Structure formats: C-alpha cells, structure tokens
Amino acid sequence: MQEQVPFFAFRDFVPGVQQQLEQALVHVAQRGNFILGEEVGSFEKEFASYLAEGTTAIGVGNGFDALVISLKALGIGAGAEVIVPSNSYMATVNAVLQVKAKPVLVEPDKYTYNLTAANAEKAITPKTKAILPVHLYGQACQMDELMQLAHKYNLSVVEDCAQAHGAAFKDQLIGTFGDAAAFSFYPTKNLGAMGDGGAIVTSNALVADFAQQYRNYGQKQKYIGELVGVNSRLDELQAAILRIKLQHLHQYNAERQRLANVYLQELNGVGDLLLPQTAESCSHVYHIFNIRTKQRDALQNYLREQGICTAIHYPVPVHLQPAYIFLGYGAGDFPVAEELALTSISLPLFPGLTEQEQERVIKAVREFYQDK
Template identity: 40%
Template sequence: MIPFLDLKAQYASIKDEVDAAVLNVLASAQYILGDEVAALEEEFADYCGVDHAVAVNTGTSALHLSLLAAGIGPGDEVLTVPFTFVATASAICYTGARPVFVDVEPVTLTMDPAKLEAAVTPRTKAIVPVHLYGQMADMDAICAIAERHGLVVIEDACQAHGAEYKGRRAGSIGLSGSFSFYPGKNLGACGEGGMVVTNDSQQAETIRMLRDWGQSQRYHHVLKGYNYRMDGIQGAILRVKLRHLDAWTAARRTHAAQYSSLLDGSAAVTPPIEVTGRRHVYHVYAVRSHQRADLQHRLQAQGIQSGLHYPIPVHLQEAHLDLGYAEGDFPVSEAAAREVLSLPIYPEMTPRQVAEVVSAVEQDSYVC
C-alpha cells in the first residue's frame, strides 16, 4: 500500500529527538506556553524572515486573532476565496465580519487579482489570500489593490510553510501571516498548533494578549481574549521538526518534480504548475481529472491512497448558504472542486513509489 502521507515513518526518523524533547517538557512541568514555545516563536520568526511570531493552539485561531488584532469586526467585509478549507471563512465569521468571495485563477487555484477589485465595497476592510497547496498567491497584485483601497492583507499560509514569492517567505508580506501545525502539514505538531508571524510590533503584542485571555500581565485583562495558547509539548516537538523542515521540503519538491516529469503530456490528468518566481512546497500534489471518481477508485483498488482538497467550495457548503451565494457564482472554484485529486506526497516516499502511482494514473481506462 502507498499511503497518502506517512506520519509513522516521519516519527520513526526523528524518534529519539522527539522523545527527548517531550520528556524535557514533562520534567520541566511547563505545560502551557513556557520556554519551549518561546524558543519556537523565535526560531519560526527567523525561518519566515519576520520580527515576531506568536504561537497559538490552531491555524484557525491564528487567522481569527490576526483579523481581530487588525480591527476587523461586525459590519466589515473580508475578501477571500471559496476554494479553500472552511476554516478560512469560519475565522472571518468568528470576528462578526462577512466573508465575500473572489474566484480563483485556473492555474494556481489561488485568488485571482483580476477579479479582486470588483469585489471591494465601502465595507471591505481586509483581504485574506490563501496560499493553496503550498504555492503562494500573486501577492504583488493583491497588495497593490489593497494599498489603493486602504485594506489590510492577512495571509492564510496554513499550507505554505517555507513557500516563497519572489524571494520572500510566506507570511512575511501582509500585515501578518497565519500558519497551521495540524499533524499532516509540512510542519506538523503531534496534535494541534498554529502561529502568527508579523513585522508589526503592535499586531504581535495584541495577539499575545488575545491568545491568553486578553492579559497584559497575570490577572490584568486588558482585552476580551481567548484561551488560544500553545502547549509546551507541541512547542518542543515543533522545534525538533523545524530543524528538519528544509530537508523535508527538498524531498517533497524532488517527488513533485518526478511526478510532473512522468505526467508531462498525460492524457489522464493535468499536473500542477509551479509559477515562475514562486517556490512551491507541495503540501499537496493536486492533479486534475475529468474522471476523478473513477481514477480515485482505481487507485484505491491498487492500494494507493489519495485525497480531495476540496470537493465542495465554501460558498456551496450548507453551513455558509446564509451568505447568499449559489452554484455558478464562482465557476473556476466549482470546476476545481469537481476535478482535483491529491496524490500521495510526503518526504519519506521513494522514487519507486512515485513511479508506481504514476503508472496507476496513466492506465488507458482513465484517459479523459
């Protein structure tokens, strides 16, 4: 069997380091925040090329607090994309603001700047581009529109640890960037975790208070805050994994290059494209197929796992029908939702496994 990802193999490769880090936290009894989390914040800020990083309990919390700290609240509109995990829109809703969707462009499936400006209204306060699958959105074009209209840009970098846009790391371009450390991410915790990165000291200070019940110091509650703190064990584990992230990213990029080379000119699927000037970190290697259901069934029958990211765009999810959108409103996102299929990709894969997946994909019965 070829799994979609193999967290057991990852753990086995760094077991001694992880076990020692966890035992150190248990011995220290610093279970919430503490020295390990503070050290992770410093190291991740350096990794992203920013001045500040604030650790939280999930990527959703990172987005939520980034928006709150930027002043987003009831009555505001926030522009984002419908082709994303639902957490992007949920974090906007948590602030009391309204998500307003902008379709994606067909190559990268990230926010289409050509459709962005038309969505701006007097109520628009922020833009949340999503760096989907590990490739960054067109930040120059997005930021230019934001500047013209006085809007805040909050990067949803939850799938883009180490991705780059013209030499700048994900999370370092907008007012702040939000990361998820969900276990399956390129940098994943052994549980939940998230991080906000920013060059703005006020944004960082506000988020630090918001994550810890709005406290400026113990029992001094300046803001109406939340319990969004990272625990010490996750901080320690993520510090270990961060030391390996560049090597893991290089392995993902090698596997992706092999996939793309073998699938070049494929009649069965369309492989993803890495846009010039952007460094794709391949959190997901998503191909497109007009016969996706048949292809996925065939892969499964041969012991090859795959994933759907994402089969229903947010504007068509039952939970968000109150936003008033309907089928046909965002045709590029809707087409992608029908066609994308994520093939296995993880650092521990072998070239032989990649070739085996491609061989299964290319069978004549799945020619489009």
C-alpha cells in the same frame, strides 16, 4: 497482496529525528512547565527568525485561531467585508464569520488555484476592509500585486499560510508580506506538530501585542485582564516538537519538491490530466500534489482498487456547503471553484514516500488511461 500506498504517513525521513522528538517530549515532561514556558518562547523566536528579521511570532492553539486573532488584531469586525478565495477550505471563511465580518468570495486563477489581485479588485466595495489570500496547496500567491492592491484601497492583508510553510515569492518567504499571517501546525502540514498548533506572524508591534494578550485571556500580566481574550496557547510539548522539525523544514520541503518533479515529468501528457502549474516568481512546497481530470471519480476508484490512497481537496466548494447558504451564493456563481471541486484529486506525496510507492502510483495512473 501488496501493501497500500498511503496518502500520507509519518516516517522517520531524516534519520534520528524521531528519537529527538521523543527525547524532547520527555525533557518537557521532566521540566514540568507546560504552559507558555521556555519551549514556546524559544520556538516563537526561532520561527520568526526563520521567516524574516523584524517579525514576531505568537504561538496559538491552532491555525484557525491564528486567523481569527489576526483579523481581530487588525480591527476587522461587524460591518466589514473580507475578500476570500472561493476554493479555500471552509476554515478560512469560518474565521471571517467568527469576527462577525462578511466573507466575500472571489474566484481563483484557474491554473494556479490562488487568489489574484485582478480578481480581487473586482469585488472591492466601500465596506471592504481586508484581503485574505490563501497560499493554497503550498504555492505562494503573487504577493506584490496583492500588496499593491491593498495599498491602493487602504486594506489590511492577512495571509493564510496553513499549507505553505517555507514557500516564497521573489525569494521572500510567505507570511512576511501582509499585516499579519496565520500558520497551522496540524500534524500533516509541512511543518507539523503532534497535535493542534498555530502561530500568528507579524511585523506590526500593535498586532503582536494584541495577539500575545488575547491568546491568554487578555492578560499582559497574570490575573490582570486588559482586554477580553480567549484561551488559545501553543502547548509546550508541541513547541518542543516544532523546534526540532523547524531545523529540517528545508530538507522536508526539498524532498516534497523532488517527488513533485518526478510526478510532473512522468505524468506529463497522460490522458486528460492537468498537472500543477507554478506562477512566475512563486515557489511551491507541495503540501498537496493536486491533479485534475474529468474522470476524477473513476480514477480515484481505480487507484483504490490498486491499493493506492488519494484525497480530494475539496469535494464541495464553500458556497455550496449547507452551513453557508445564508451567504446568498448558489450553484453556478463560482464556476472555477465548482470545476475544481469536480475534477481535483490529490496523489500521495510526503517525505518518506518511497521510490517503489511512487512508481506504483505513476504506473497505475498510466494504466487507467491506457484502458480508456
């Protein structure tokens, strides 16, 4: 019996990196400084430098906290409306609710699945204070039009970069367009830690100053609380891991793009599959390789029978989740998001996926449609 093809697996894709990671953990343990120490400070500088000159990175506990703190830093709160794509993961909506603002859902482009300025503008009201574009699945949003829209209506922009480390629009890395950006370093991300972690990135000194205090109980100096904050600090161990992985992010992303191109070539024209489409001037780092088919459930079951693991991103759109009924949306309000939820399936794609494993996936998908 063949082994399963995993949807995702941690593999030593760049030889020797796993040993470096283990050594880094031991080094932090031996140093004995575990909170906001040398590793966090160094990672923050290195990550900011990787993204763009003049930016500041502030390490926090996770990507969700990065969103919440970014919104708070920009003064987004009760009475404000924030435009959010209707097909994003629930964490994006939760962050808006956490600051007591109102999430206003907007349909994405039906081919790229990203928020567009044209769709966002339709939802702007006098209460709108921010736009929260999500660089979904690893593809950069078309940021020039979104930033122009924000300037036109004097809105803040918080980029959700949780799935798109290293993606770019017109050769400018995402996370450097808006007033603030939120990154997640959840282990399976393109830049992933060995646990939870996140970062806020900004070129606004006031936002950076607020975030640095707020993440650490509101302290600028120990035991002196200048504002009411929280405990959301990137861990020293995770920062040490991220410093090493950041050095190889380009290589990891290049491998994801290579694997995606194989799928795009080999699955083109197969059955009713809709393959990922990348917008003009946008790059895609394929955190997720999402395909669409009206036979999604049957295809997923068939692949499971062949020992191939897949995932669905996401099976229930936010507006139909039980927790968000109070927002007042219902079935049929967001047909694009609902169609994506019914037709999307994500294929295995990660650095270290072997040629043989990918060939098994492609062969199985083709065979599924041959039997139809």
